Amino acid sequence: MSDYNFAYLDEQTKRMIRRAILKGVAVPGYQVPFASREMPMPYGWGTGGVQVTAACLTPGDTLKVIDQGADDTTNAVSIRKFFQRTAGVAVTESTAAATIIQTRHRIPETPLTEGQILVYQVPIPEPLRFLEPRETETRRMHALEDYGLMHVKLYEDIARNGAIATSYAYPVKVEGRYVMDPSPIPKFDNPKLSGSRALQVFGAGREQRIYAVPPYTDVVSLDFEDHPFEASKAPHACDLCGDDASYLDEVITDDSGGRMFVCSDTDHCAGRQAAGHRGRLSPQEDAA
Amino acid sequence: MIAVQDVSKSFTLHNQGSAVLPVMAGASLRVAPGECVGLIGASGSGKSTLMRMIWGNYRVDGGSIRVGETEVAGAEPRRIIALRRATLGYVSQFLRVVPRVPTLDVVADPLLALGLPEAEARDRAARMLTRLNIPDRLWPLSPTTFSGGEQQRVNIARGFINAWPAMLLDEPTASLDAANRAVVLALIAEAKARGAAILGIFHDEAARAEVCDRLVDVTGFSVLP
Amino acid sequence: MTGQPLLRVEGITRTYGGRIGCTDVSFDLWPGEVMGIVGESGSGKSTLLGCLAGHLPPDEGRVIFDTRAEGPRDVMRMSEPERRMLGRTDWAFVHQNPRDGLRMGVSAGGNVGERLMAVGARHYGRIRDEALDWLTRVEIAADRIDDRPRQFSGGMQQRLQIARNLVTGPRLVFMDEPTGGLDVSVQARLLDLLRGLVRSMGLSAVIVTHDLAVVRLLADRLMVMKGGRVVEQGLTDQVLDDPQHAYTQLLVSSVLQV
Secondary structure (H helix, E strand, O other), X not given: OOOXXXXXXXXXXXXXXXXXXXXXXXXXXXXXEOOOOOOOOOOOOOXXXXXXXXXXXXXXXXEEEEEOOEOOOHHHHHHHHHHHHHOOOEEOOOOOOOOEEEEEOXXXXXXXXXXXXXXXXXXXXXXXXXXXXXXXXHXXXXXXXXXXXXXXXXXXXXXXXXXXXXXXXXXXXXXXOEEEOOOOOEHHHHHHHOOOOOEEEEEEOOOOEXXXXXXXXXXXXXXXXXXXXXXXXXXXXXXXXXXXXXXXXXXXXXXXXXXXXEEOOHHHHHHHHHOOOOOOOOOOOOOO | OEEEEEEEEXXXXXXXXXXXXXXXXXXXXXXXXXXXXEEEOOOOOXXXXXXXXXXXXXXXXXXEEEEOOEEOOOOXXXXXXXHHHHOEEEEOOOOOOOOOOOHHXXXXXXXXXXXXXXXXXXXXXXXXXXXXXXXXXXXXXXXXXXXXXXXXXXXXXXXXXXXXOEEEEEOOOOOOOHHHHXXXXXXXXXXXXXXXXXXXXXXXXXXXXXXXXXXXXHHHHEOOO | OOOOOOEEEEEEEEEEOOEEEXXXXXXXXXXXXXXXXXXXXXXXXXHHHHXXXXXXXXXXXXXXXXEOOOEEEEHHHOOHHHHHHHHHOOEEEEOOOHHHHOOOOOOHHHHHHHHHHHOOOXXXXXXXXXXXXXXXXXXXXXXXXXXXXXXXXXXXXXXXXXXXXXXXXXXXXXXXXXXXOOOHHHHHHHHHXXXXXXXXXXXXXXXXXXOHHHHHHHOOEEEEEEXXXXXXXXXXXXXXXXXXXXXXXXXXXXOOOO
């Protein structure tokens, strides 16, 4: 632990990142460029999120890391271990107990509270990128609120699929101004972005961008009048805890078409099971 | 209606040692409403040049040309365009159209430019084509594929489709058979009857004698050696 | 014959280092007028068009456009958002190469609908209906609406570009060699289409081309450029049939007769 500065990054770097975060908070949804550092993990493994987390951590914080809602997947485990070793902070799997939550592709089911920070890992921060490859042009489009192109993407979706088929990284407009990519969270999570009590910070390491949604900020998912936004999920209940309102993962269980649906948020699911909720495939209690 | 006063014209051929060719000087004539005036003179004496100056196609070097309220000499392009749209009609010897456009639309075009509804313009064009004996199977085709006589009749149909108060006719009866020639002469008579001022070049002497009230010999205006 | 010009161009000059792009170009364009600009390659016609359309800042001169809301405004002094708004409402620009004017990865319907969405249309059904209407008007079959322009022929791409530009009902269209690179038969079809649209929509247009046959059929007025300067301008058929300047005479006499 003494071999590293607290939370791995040197203090000057953390100051630089904090400045970018503050600017992001001041201009909700605006992508602030920052001098992303090499981190001891490959790009695509959350280098942006890790730098934001490192800049936000204090020794008194309690950290939770999730990957697609789960605390026990490779990415989550390795980042959690990274901060345990370099910062020595307390870690938890409980959403309610955490002060900083770094996430990849999900927002926890448990509503966040004031004082919590949700840090997103972002692969491609520019929502206009797939339609307009020139960075100079996309920046100008943001500056001029020239967002017609964003609806072209949704138009193409409907024309090709009959409905807006974008199901993750669904574009949003923040506080009536900037169009933002909420990172590849399922669109089911989009409503949770708006009016959140927690601070939400987005870090893209390879693309060197930080942006933020401060608490109680209005975030609206883009749509058409005749094709309104829908926060969809699989039409099932969790097979382990019976929740029919949480976001589900589909798990293939055998080679003959067997499958089950389980909460993607493992903490949420475990909490409900502990409280006595049961699903279709829960172990029989009297047998246990 | 048409008043030409002391008009002069020369051509400067920059690419042939800047030779200046004066072709016309002191040209004057008037055409009153309801009158048809024929231009005569030997080939090359400047009949077509004078017609083209009145049409705004050739520049006027000196003098004045008035058609209705418009001074043509030195006019801004938009004034000539307005003049051609509403006041001055022209039947030239050549048909210049966008390839592929159906004959019916070529003829209806001047009416559409005036803002008439498409159905009415096409209807009037159809009647005019019928009158000039262009069979209706040809109407959907472009006149660029037609024979010389057919093209000439399309040109006449286009020239007479609108009741212009002033008209220029360049050999309207050339290359027409007797029946169609009679139709054209009737069209000219009708235009005169409604008060159009007509200036024309007719090599066909019988036609000239039938429709022209007066003749003007342009040889007097010519300054060629 | 009252009112005011739609576009007033005063003394536009643009140089590239020491070389002249175009110099001291002035003209008025009136509502409903189509003006052609001809000249050989390097005569400055494309530079001029770029300056007029706001793509290139001129070194000197003013471009005054009669805006719908506020009357005549100097386009160069507008803010960038204002100019962009103008560029997708009242103005249109048709590029020579449709690839420059289309989004090749977006369907035909999306290409046409983009300008509508850019000015705030948010009803998918209505956007699509409008796109269909415009595809029909430029003679693209309705069942191609979801195909990408890559799958279209050159002539179809150019017609799609025109539909995309005209869907918001602009009043002024800039065209850079709109028929360049097309087969002659396809050219004729496009010319016919353009003429019809210009008339039915009451469009004003500035068309840059080196093809004298194109300007004769499309343009009311003609401006001849050489070495960055306007050497002659006037009524199209007058300039072509009675050219005054040595260069224009050379240009006209150089056209091959078919």
